[in-house]
Amino acid sequence: MKKLFFLTAIILIAGNSCQNKNDIDADKQALIKLAAEDWTMNVLAGKGETNVESYTEDALRINHEKILSGKEAIRGAFNLYAKQTTILKLENKVEDTWISGDLATVRGSYSETFIRKEIGDTIYEKGSWVDVCERQADGSWKMALTLITVINN
Numbered sequence: 001m002k003k004l005f006f007l008t009a010i011i012l013i014a015g016n017s018c019q020n021k022n023d024i025d026a027d028k029q030a031l032i033k034l035a036a037e038d039w040t041m042n043v044l045a046g047k048g049e050t051n052v053e054s055y056t057e058d059a060l061r062i063n064h065e066k067i068l069s070g071k072e073a074i075r076g077a078f079n080l081y082a083k084q085t086t087i088l089k090l091e092n093k094v095e096d097t098w099i100s101g102d103l104a105t106v107r108g109s110y111s112e113t114f115i116r117k118e119i120g121d122t123i124y125e126k127g128s129w130v131d132v133c134e135r136q137a138d139g140s141w142k143m144a145l146t147l148i149t150v151i152n153n
Helices: 002-044 048-052 071-084
Strands: 055-063 066-069 085-100 103-116 122-135 141-152
Touching (some): 002 048, 002 122, 002 141
Parallel strands (some): 055 141
Antiparallel strands (some): 085 103, 103 122, 122 141
């Protein structure tokens, strides 16, 4: 009887471990999709509003020493950027993800080539970024903090 109990306990623990790994893998894929894959696709398709919706209401976005506080400020900056630039190329690469409960970070790098419409010059920029994400009540993830560092421009 003790052997059966012990064996059952091992099977249950192993099953939970597999489930947790599957959940973590699914969360990592969702975070990569949110922070890099869908993000890039939306920017290139001119769907900045879709990217705005990937932020929490009280999110912070720190980029080029500008601090945008809240979804409305982020929306305004995205709209201005879309009016002022034409994006020629954008690539995002996820370097790693880290998950702890309902918080996660996604860290990556980017390169972008764009034209400033007013001046007409072509700019190449590369840098790195970190997103801090929060799990929502429905299980999805949203970005609560984005930090962007330009390496060159």
